[in-house]
Amino acid sequence: MSLLSALARGAEIPIFAATGTRGLALVERLARRPGLRLVASPRHARVLLVAGAVDAAHQRALERLHAQVPPPRGTVWWQAPPLFARGETVAGDDPLPAIRRAAMANDPDQRPDVPPHPWQGMGPHGQGGTGMMGGNPHGRPMAMTAEDIRDGLALDAYTARFGPFLPMLPPGLVMDLTLQGDVIVSAHVASPPFDQGPEGDRPAPCAARMLRLMGIGPRAARARGALLALSKGSGTRRRLSAWLRGEEVTETPEPLPDALPGLEWAEAVLWLASFPPSRLRAACMQGQAA
Amino acid sequence: MTHIAMPIILVLLAIAFTIAIQRIGAQGSATWPGRAPFLGGGLPETHAWQRFHVRYYPMAVLFIAFEMEMMFMYPWAVVYVETGPVALAEMGMFLGILSIGILYGWREGVFRWQ
Numbered sequence A: 001m002s003l004l005s006a007l008a009r010g011a012e013i014p015i016f017a018a019t020g021t022r023g024l025a026l027v028e029r030l031a032r033r034p035g036l037r038l039v040a041s042p043r044h045a046r047v048l049l050v051a052g053a054v055d056a057a058h059q060r061a062l063e064r065l066h067a068q069v070p071p072p073r074g075t076v077w078w079q080a081p082p083l084f085a086r087g088e089t090v091a092g093d094d095p096l097p098a099i100r101r102a103a104m105a106n107d108p109d110q111r112p113d114v115p116p117h118p119w120q121g122m123g124p125h126g127q128g129g130t131g132m133m134g135g136n137p138h139g140r141p142m143a144m145t146a147e148d149i150r151d152g153l154a155l156d157a158y159t160a161r162f163g164p165f166l167p168m169l170p171p172g173l174v175m176d177l178t179l180q181g182d183v184i185v186s187a188h189v190a191s192p193p194f195d196q197g198p199e200g201d202r203p204a205p206c207a208a209r210m211l212r213l214m215g216i217g218p219r220a221a222r223a224r225g226a227l228l229a230l231s232k233g234s235g236t237r238r239r240l241s242a243w244l245r246g247e248e249v250t251e252t253p254e255p256l257p258d259a260l261p262g263l264e265w266a267e268a269v270l271w272l273a274s275f276p277p278s279r280l281r282a283a284c285m286q287g288q289a290a
Numbered sequence B: 001m002t003h004i005a006m007p008i009i010l011v012l013l014a015i016a017f018t019i020a021i022q023r024i025g026a027q028g029s030a031t032w033p034g035r036a037p038f039l040g041g042g043l044p045e046t047h048a049w050q051r052f053h054v055r056y057y058p059m060a061v062l063f064i065a066f067e068m069e070m071m072f073m074y075p076w077a078v079v080y081v082e083t084g085p086v087a088l089a090e091m092g093m094f095l096g097i098l099s100i101g102i103l104y105g106w107r108e109g110v111f112r113w114q
Helices: A003-009 A024-031 A056-068 A096-102 A203-214 A236-244 A265-273 A277-289 B002-025 B057-083 B085-107
Strands: A013-019 A036-038 A047-051 A074-078 A088-090 A156-162 A174-180 A183-191
Touching: A013 A024, A013 A056, A013 A096, A024 A036, A024 A047, A024 A203, A047 A056, A047 A096, A074 A096, A088 A096, A183 A265, A183 A277, A203 A236, A203 A265, B057 B085
Parallel strands: A013 A036, A013 A047, A047 A074, A074 A088
Antiparallel strands: A156 A174, A174 A183
16 A cells, blocks of 8 residues: 555545435434544535435435536445445444445446436527527526515526435425525425434434534534524524523424525525424425325 | 747747646536536526626625725816816716716615615
8 A cells, every 4th residue: 555545545535425314313423423524515525425214206316416426436325225226335333434445436327427407409508599598508497587575686586406415404305495596585395304213303413413504613602602693583593502502492393485485595594404303394294284 | 039929929828728727627527417506416497597696786886986986086186276167067077977876876775784
């Protein structure tokens, strides 16, 4: 082994964690282990870690994530039955040896190398049609201006399906969101968050996840005024303070399609993270049943 | 001779540098699904190319309006006494045009402290 590869072995392994059923507490525990680093985008990762079981309905989403980890890439299925034949499965409590092996691996592509949207348009880059914004590059229409709900500035409305493995949203939550700039204009829950069990509602993993989303360390959170960055009136600060004191939070959020419109993206992310996963799941399922 | 050769050499060097940087950054190996926007497994319905409002824009307009005013007023103050009413009329016209920008900023709420 050369000196260079010996040094490289000591480096932190950037992993992207796709959290499944009862995987939230596992990932929060893993985040504290030395030798690896949780990254917020698969493009920055070396290893795709699937923590907790993911149902087959989300297989395509996982495959997309796998494709977005730049090669060479590795995959680890931790306490999760594999949905496609890539990587290694770990049933025990410690995935670190498997992650180290995956960091040496090079998975072949899982998704076929074709555009995700069919090609539409007249010109060689999908351009064409009438007007300045005409044409459907790669089959996706251009965003068009719509009435603004914040301050009257008509911005382009961007509609997309977010989740189920977006690290800033609760794992499993799939939402069809329309955004104007950073303001959520409309929200529709397509799939509720995964069940995280009683383990996921414990104050420690909930507080750790929220602090990680805020980008402040656990020690900094105890400093005076550290939580003042959280918006007032939404209850976010109160719930995080309760978790930091080690108390359970039992509040239930109001239905997401009513609560999210009008919030900025960053506010919405912290608002969602400030509820225990079981309560959020119950609220989403109630909303879907209604 | 050097006067002609040097710019040409510099231009050629710049072109070579640009091509080299492009080669280094080339990601020819990225697949189609690998290049799709990251939405946690979801797919976008709308193209990612969109207009985004620059929120500091009214403040920038206001700053430029007042700054241009000052830039023109200093030399104007020097020649005002000898030029007389013509200078006053010119400054009035100039301020009139600039005040449109200030009025626009006012309408956009730039004077409201939030």
